[in-house]
Amino acid sequence: MEQIEKLVSNQRTYFRHGNTTSYEFRKKQLETLKRMLKENESKIYRALKYDLNKPRQEAYMTEIGFLYMEIDFALKHLRQWMMPEKVSSPITHKGSTSLILKEPYGVAFIIAPWNYPIQLSFAPAIGAVAAGNCVIIKPSELAAATSSLIKELVSEYFDPSYFTVVEGDGETTKQVIDERVDYIFFTGSTRVAKKIMEAASKHLTPVTLECGGKSPAIVDSDANINLAAKRIVWGKFTNAGQTCVAPDYVYVHDKVKFKFVKAMKRYIRSFYGKENIRNTNFTKIINENHFDRLVSYLSCGTILHGGTFRKEDLWMEPTILDRITWEDAVMQEEIFGPILPVLTFTHLDDALYTIRNKEKPLALYYFGENSAIQQQVIEFMPFGGGAINDTLYHLANPHLPFGGVGSSGFGNYHGKYSFDTFSHQKSVLKQTTKFDMPFRYPGGKISDSIV
Numbered sequence: 001m002e003q004i005e006k007l008v009s010n011q012r013t014y015f016r017h018g019n020t021t022s023y024e025f026r027k028k029q030l031e032t033l034k035r036m037l038k039e040n041e042s043k044i045y046r047a048l049k050y051d052l053n054k055p056r057q058e059a060y061m062t063e064i065g066f067l068y069m070e071i072d073f074a075l076k077h078l079r080q081w082m083m084p085e086k087v088s089s090p091i092t093h094k095g096s097t098s099l100i101l102k103e104p105y106g107v108a109f110i111i112a113p114w115n116y117p118i119q120l121s122f123a124p125a126i127g128a129v130a131a132g133n134c135v136i137i138k139p140s141e142l143a144a145a146t147s148s149l150i151k152e153l154v155s156e157y158f159d160p161s162y163f164t165v166v167e168g169d170g171e172t173t174k175q176v177i178d179e180r181v182d183y184i185f186f187t188g189s190t191r192v193a194k195k196i197m198e199a200a201s202k203h204l205t206p207v208t209l210e211c212g213g214k215s216p217a218i219v220d221s222d223a224n225i226n227l228a229a230k231r232i233v234w235g236k237f238t239n240a241g242q243t244c245v246a247p248d249y250v251y252v253h254d255k256v257k258f259k260f261v262k263a264m265k266r267y268i269r270s271f272y273g274k275e276n277i278r279n280t281n282f283t284k285i286i287n288e289n290h291f292d293r294l295v296s297y298l299s300c301g302t303i304l305h306g307g308t309f310r311k312e313d314l315w316m317e318p319t320i321l322d323r324i325t326w327e328d329a330v331m332q333e334e335i336f337g338p339i340l341p342v343l344t345f346t347h348l349d350d351a352l353y354t355i356r357n358k359e360k361p362l363a364l365y366y367f368g369e370n371s372a373i374q375q376q377v378i379e380f381m382p383f384g385g386g387a388i389n390d391t392l393y394h395l396a397n398p399h400l401p402f403g404g405v406g407s408s409g410f411g412n413y414h415g416k417y418s419f420d421t422f423s424h425q426k427s428v429l430k431q432t433t434k435f436d437m438p439f440r441y442p443g444g445k446i447s448d449s450i451v
């Protein structure tokens with residue numbers, strides 16, 4: 001406890017001395033972060049393999065490579081992002097200039113989950129560093145090897161008064177929040193997000209909450225079935241379905257269901273190997289609790305593909321479930337595992353209204369060729385972000401904000417949005433002293449305007 005108090009207070013002092021604000025400082029820290037990742041790639045792969053059995057190619061694409069892209073993007077645009085923004089002033093403000101300055105908050109606290117433990121610890125940190133804040137990361141205790149590596153690397157490459165890591169669980173998280181950090185960036189479940197917000201309210205600390213939810217993939221009758229199946233299989237089973245924006249379930253038009261399911265089975269076999277045979281290069285389930293929860297879903301409906309598992313190494317096969325209703329246990333919460341329920345519809349509107357009556361999802365994917373219907377879906381349906389004819393890919397575009405809505409969270413990041421998230425927009429009016437407009441003063445006249 002004392003240690004956490006000291007750590008936050010050291011960072012506060014470091015920040016108050018203005019050490020973190022210059023362009024040169026921020027640039028150097030971003031470069032150091034990239035060097036840290038580059039020089040330790042093999043250690044990172046090993047930790048991710050240990051915690052999650054992550055295949056190397058997936059780990060590069062979804063964790064390390066993603067971070068290189070975000071760092072390079074920030075380095076390219078940082079100088080411009082930092083510039084005060086000049087905005088216009090109304091006629092009533094004649095003679096003045098209006099500016100928005102991007103002010104760092106101070107000590108930024110980043111709380112990360114276990115599913116992409118490297119990406120989700122450092123991607124927000126890139127924004128916090130670029131915006132000129134000090135940074136404390138709390139990785140997830142459930143990805144213990146990665147958490148310990150993150151701590152080891154950050155301590156080796158950074159001054160702890162500027163950038164540090166605390167390891168621990170919810171209690172540790174609360175202790176840091178109680179020390180009155182200046183910004184909280186949380187990624188995790190909606191359940192814990194509520195606790196974070198409650199703890200943050202004590203000091204009115206601003207928060208970004210990146211949560212999850214049940215993200216639908218809708219496949220319409222005119223969709224390119226082959227591509228829809230390929231992209232949904234990839235989006236669902238990457239990281240064994242433990243992805244916040246994974247398609248949680250599929251809603252498919254009954255006319256094309258048979259063809260679509262057949263195509264999905266083909267892609268599952270081609271990407272992950274034969275049915276009922278353990279693929280040693282497939283991400284494992286994070287722990288026994290989650291594993292048991294997922295196994296219990298296998299009794300819902302009927303199994304169309306897969307369904308085998310091995311508790312010894314927390315492996316579960318990519319699985320498709322059929323004959324699922326909204327009353328089934330698998331439809332009551334975010335699945336977060338390699339199980340894909342398939343529901344059908346006859347009229348798209350019915351499917352859209354059903355989804356609209358649920359919690360707002362983090363992502364929504366629509367597969368169909370008619371551009372008027374595509375437009376109707378993206379305008380009518382509330383969701384954090386999503387894609388037409390694809391899954392997951394929207395989150396890798398640094399020009400798009402990434403974040404939730406409703407119970408999937410609020411606030412956003414990636415690219416410039418990360419910089420903005422970690423910056424206070426400070427409004428400043430520079431007034432002229434050459435003249436003074438009289439009308440705002442009691443009894444003021446035009447003739448009073450010259451000082």
Ligand code: NAD
Nearest residue numbers: 112113114139140169170173188189192210211212213244
């Ligand atoms: P979680 O909410 O259990 O834990 C997230 C973090 O909060 C961890 O660091 C954990 O130690 C901490 N924590 C746990 N209990 C706490 C408490 N009582 N008080 C304070 N802190 C506490 O989430 P998880 O299981 O690690 O991750 C899975 C969830 O995260 C899923 O719901 C998923 O959709 C969501 N997620 C969202 C995104 C996104 O970008 N929106 C990304 C990844 C995961």
